[in-house]
Every structure is written in C-alpha cells, then in structure tokens.
Amino acid sequence: MSSVYAVGIGPGDISMMTGEARRALEKSDVIVGYKVYIDLIRDLCVGKELIESGMRRERERCRKCVELAKAGKTVALVCSGDAGVYGMASPLLEIAYEEGFDDVVIVPGVTAALSGSAVLGAPLGHDFCVISLSDLLTPWEVIEKRLKSAAQGDFCIAIYNPSSHKRADYLKRACDIMLTILPPDRPCGYVRNIGRDEMSYRTCTLSELADEDVDMFTTVFIGNSSTRIVNGRLITPRGYDQK
Amino acid sequence: MSSVYAVGIGPGDISMMTGEARRALEKSDVIVGYKVYIDLIRDLCVGKELIESGMRRERERCRKCVELAKAGKTVALVCSGDAGVYGMASPLLEIAYEEGFDDVVIVPGVTAALSGSAVLGAPLGHDFCVISLSDLLTPWEVIEKRLKSAAQGDFCIAIYNPSSHKRADYLKRACDIMLTILPPDRPCGYVRNIGRDEMSYRTCTLSELADEDVDMFTTVFIGNSSTRIVNGRLITPRGYDQK
Numbered sequence: 001m002s003s004v005y006a007v008g009i010g011p012g013d014i015s016m017m018t019g020e021a022r023r024a025l026e027k028s029d030v031i032v033g034y035k036v037y038i039d040l041i042r043d044l045c046v047g048k049e050l051i052e053s054g055m056r057r058e059r060e061r062c063r064k065c066v067e068l069a070k071a072g073k074t075v076a077l078v079c080s081g082d083a084g085v086y087g088m089a090s091p092l093l094e095i096a097y098e099e100g101f102d103d104v105v106i107v108p109g110v111t112a113a114l115s116g117s118a119v120l121g122a123p124l125g126h127d128f129c130v131i132s133l134s135d136l137l138t139p140w141e142v143i144e145k146r147l148k149s150a151a152q153g154d155f156c157i158a159i160y161n162p163s164s165h166k167r168a169d170y171l172k173r174a175c176d177i178m179l180t181i182l183p184p185d186r187p188c189g190y191v192r193n194i195g196r197d198e199m200s201y202r203t204c205t206l207s208e209l210a211d212e213d214v215d216m217f218t219t220v221f222i223g224n225s226s227t228r229i230v231n232g233r234l235i236t237p238r239g240y241d242q243k
Numbered sequence: 244m245s246s247v248y249a250v251g252i253g254p255g256d257i258s259m260m261t262g263e264a265r266r267a268l269e270k271s272d273v274i275v276g277y278k279v280y281i282d283l284i285r286d287l288c289v290g291k292e293l294i295e296s297g298m299r300r301e302r303e304r305c306r307k308c309v310e311l312a313k314a315g316k317t318v319a320l321v322c323s324g325d326a327g328v329y330g331m332a333s334p335l336l337e338i339a340y341e342e343g344f345d346d347v348v349i350v351p352g353v354t355a356a357l358s359g360s361a362v363l364g365a366p367l368g369h370d371f372c373v374i375s376l377s378d379l380l381t382p383w384e385v386i387e388k389r390l391k392s393a394a395q396g397d398f399c400i401a402i403y404n405p406s407s408h409k410r411a412d413y414l415k416r417a418c419d420i421m422l423t424i425l426p427p428d429r430p431c432g433y434v435r436n437i438g439r440d441e442m443s444y445r446t447c448t449l450s451e452l453a454d455e456d457v458d459m460f461t462t463v464f465i466g467n468s469s470t471r472i473v474n475g476r477l478i479t480p481r482g483y484d485q486k
Contacts, residue, residue: 015261015263018261023258082353083361085357086369090365090479093364093473093476094473094480106361106364106365107361108357108360108361110351114251114352114354117349117351118326119349121336122326122330122332122336125328125332125333127381128328128372129371129372129373129396130371137481138370142397146397146398149396149398150392152392231345233336237337238301
C-alpha cells in the first residue's frame with residue numbers, strides 16, 4: 001500500500017506552492033484533481049498519470065485515490081489553496097476511514113484568505129473569520145448566522161465563494177445582513193484571480209461592496225472596527241501604535 | 244530605493260516555505276527578524292547581513308527596515324507562519340506610510356491554523372475563526388466577546404497564543420467561557436511545535452482541553468457541531484455525506 005497526499009497547491013502560481021507540496025507531487029505516480037487546478041501545475045505533472053475531473057463527485061474522487069493507493073500507487077489529490085479549508089482533506093479522511101485505509105497525509109497550502117490579504121495589504125492583521133457564501137452544502141440560515149456572529153464579534157472577515165451564476169446576489173445579501181450591525185463606511189476590499197496573470201483588486205466601503213460585481217474567483221475582505229484604508233491598502237492594526 | 248519584503252516563512256521547517264518566500268530571502272541584502280525565526284531559516288541566510296532581535300519593539304524594527312531600503316538595501320522582514328496573521332505586515336505598512344515609503348511587498352505563508360490543522364486531520368474543513376488569547380495588545384473583554392461570538396456562530400476555531408508564563412490559565416478561562424455555550428464533549432485538539440522536530444499533538448474533548456497543559460508554541464482547535472474524532476484525527480465534514 002502507498003500513500004495518498006491531499007495537497008494544497010496555493011492560489012495558482014507555482015511559486016506560491018510550498019516545497020513540501022512540490023515534493024508530494026514529485027513522489028506521486030498519479031495526480032488526481034479538478035481540471036482547472038491541474039492546469040495550474042501541469043509543468044510539475046510530466047510523466048505522471050493524470051485523472052482530471054469536473055467539479056462535484058468529490059467522494060468518488062476520494063474513493064478512487066484510496067483504491068489506487070491500495071493497489072500500490074502513490075497518489076496526490078490536488079486542492080486549490082489549502083488542502084483543508086473547503087478542500088479535500090475532510091472527505092478524503094472520511095472515505096479512507098470507511099475503506100480501512102490509514103496512509104493519508106495532508107499537505108497544507110496558502111489559502112486565499114492569506115494570499116488575497118497579502119495583495120490588499122494586511123486586512124487579517126487581527127482575529128478573523130473565514131466564511132463561504134456557497135449554500136450548496138450549507139443551509140443559508142447557517143451562513144446568515146455566521147455572518148452576524150462574525151460582525152458582532154468585531155472580527156476581520158474573509159469571504160469565499162461570494163458569487164456564482166446561480167447566486168449572483170449573494171454578496172449583496174451578505175452585505176445587507178452585515179450592514180444591520182456594521183457601519184456603511186467600514187473598510188473592505190476584494191481580490192480577483194489571486195496569483196494568476198489577470199489578478200485585480202480594489203478597496204471600498206461596505207455599502208459600496210454590496211453593489212460590486214464579483215465572481216466565484218474573487219475573495220472578499222471586510223475589516224474590523226480598527227481597519228483603515230491607507231495609501232490604497234487595507235490595514236488592520238495589531239495595536240502597536242497604542243503602546 | 245529598494246524593496247522591503249514582509250515574508251511569512253511558514254511554521255518552521257524550510258520545506259513548508261513557499262518558493263516566493265524563498266526567492267524574497269534570496270533577493271534580500273539584509274534579513275531582519277526575531278532570533279527564534281531567523282534560526283529556522285539560517286541555511287538560507289548565508290552571506291546576508293542579519294539583524295536579529297528579541298520580541299517586542301516591532302515598530303522600531305519596521306522603521307529600521309524602511310531606513311535600510313531607502314539607503315538602497317533590499318530587506319526581508321521575516322515572520323513565523325504568515326506575514327499578515329498576527330505578523331509584521333500591518334505595522335510595516337503603517338510605518339512605511341508614515342515614512343513616505345511605497346515599496347513594501349507582503350509574501351504570504353502557511354499560518355499555524357493551516358499547518359496545525361493538517362497534522363490533526365481536517366478540523367478547519369468548514370467556516371472557521373482564528374483568535375489569539377494574548378491580551379498584550381487586545382483587552383481581555385474583546386477576546387471574551389470573540390470567543391462567545393465564534394461559539395454562537397458554530398464556527399470551527401483555531402486558537403493562537405493559548406498560554407504563556409504570565410497567562411498560564413488563559414486556555415482554561417477561554418474553555419470555561421465556551422463551555423457556557425458549547426457541550427463538554429465537543430471534539431478538540433492541539434498541536435505543539437508544528438513543523439519542528441519535537442512536534443506533538445492530541446485530540447480531546449472541550450472539557451478535557453480546559454485542563455490540558457499547553458504552552459505558547461501550541462495551536463489549539465475547537466470543532467464545530469459536526470466535527471468528529473475519527474481514527475485519532477479531527478475531522479469537520481464539508482457535508483458531502485449528506486448528499
């Protein structure tokens with residue numbers, strides 16, 4: 001039996017991958033993943049067996065990985081960003097347990113909250129929450145409760161999956177919920193296509209954010225009560241200036 | 244004028260650094276940082292000017308970086324984990340603005356929430372919060388409010404700085420607050436010395452966590468209402484099994 005690695009490849013550009021992630025890909029006989037993610041690392045896949053898929057059917061993909069490893073192949077299951085944050089680590093570990101398979105290694109990576117934050121400046125310089133607006137696997141009531149709790153707790157907030165074709169107004173809905181608690185001029189920002197050629201970003205206020213046109217490749221940031229926009233960058237102080 | 248890079252070096256082992264972080268160190272003439280962090284990357288510092296410091300005095304350290312860059316040196320300011328998450332990105336950008344200096348580049352890295360999560364399994368498989376228990380720069384009332392909000396929002400929670408010599412009982416205090424909202428058998432875990440030789444980890448319940456002996460090099464994880472301990476690993480489902 002060989003290992004299955006769940007590999008967080010970071011936001012896109014290979015330079016943002018860790019050495020450990022690169023090594024896991026090198027060691028693998030088979031690389032499994034969503035085609036869009038494999039496209040990002042194709043230079044590292046030369047001579048490997050590739051199993052590329054569309055989205056969904058994640059459990060089947062995990063089962064296939066375990067099956068291959070039981071047959072002696074070392075397998076890398078690639079995830080965009082981190083392997084754990086909305087990634088494949090959790091379904092893979094569950095399926096592996098069901099199949100009596102033990103040799104799963106989780107390789108972390110730079111998730112969009114961190115890579116997007118670096119582009120904007122330092123919006124996550126203090127306690128923060130990460131919330132996905134996708135209601136594919138989470139009831140909207142739970143998402144709404146989390147948005148309110150995050151605002152009430154004065155957290156910095158990173159929002160994943162702010163929009164999609166079917167959910168075009170979700171970011172506006174989320175902003176409207178938060179505007180019941182937070183002021184309209186709360187500093188915000190967003191980054192599109194992090195770590196890719198067409199990357200773009202913008203800072204704005206929470207009330208402006210509600211009407212911004214974002215897509216599923218955008219990560220959104222909402223500041224806490226200390227966050228400021230300074231010289232076009234979004235900065236949440238750690239508090240040193242008070243000392 | 245040259246650049247100042249705020250570089251997130253990841254949890255400890257050089258293999259967990261990104262290629263971009265490594266390249267920023269290579270490009271730099273001067274490497275500035277807390278001695279404990281520079282020790283982790285000393286192999287990459289050969290031939291560089293090193294400015295090693297104790298903790299605190301972060302603003303002075305940032306000002307020194309800007310001064311060196313203005314004099315033509317390329318500077319890397321190293322941060323453990325990510326550059327933004329409780330890191331130097333935020334004070335560095337503030338000081339740079341005060342000094343009229345523009346060329347600051349933030350290089351993200353794998354923060355302990357992600358690297359610790361990978362060791363335990365997948366505790367951060369759904370929406371999560373990151374909270375520091377250090378009240379050096381944050382009033383305890385704010386920390387308490389955030390702990391409550393995170394528990395009320397049913398977030399997975401990663402806790403940084405759970406203890407220190409002066410704050411030996413802080414994790415117990417935090418657990419006691421959360422036990423007013425969360426059940427005593429809520430699955431939890433912690434990892435000590437992530438990415439270093441003496442790494443250790445454990446899963447436990449929230450009531451057990453309150454009495455665990457943790458130190459400042461420990462990252463603590465508290466599950467959400469779906470988190471389970473399976474085969475010794477802490478797993479928060481994404482929900483695929485309901486589909």
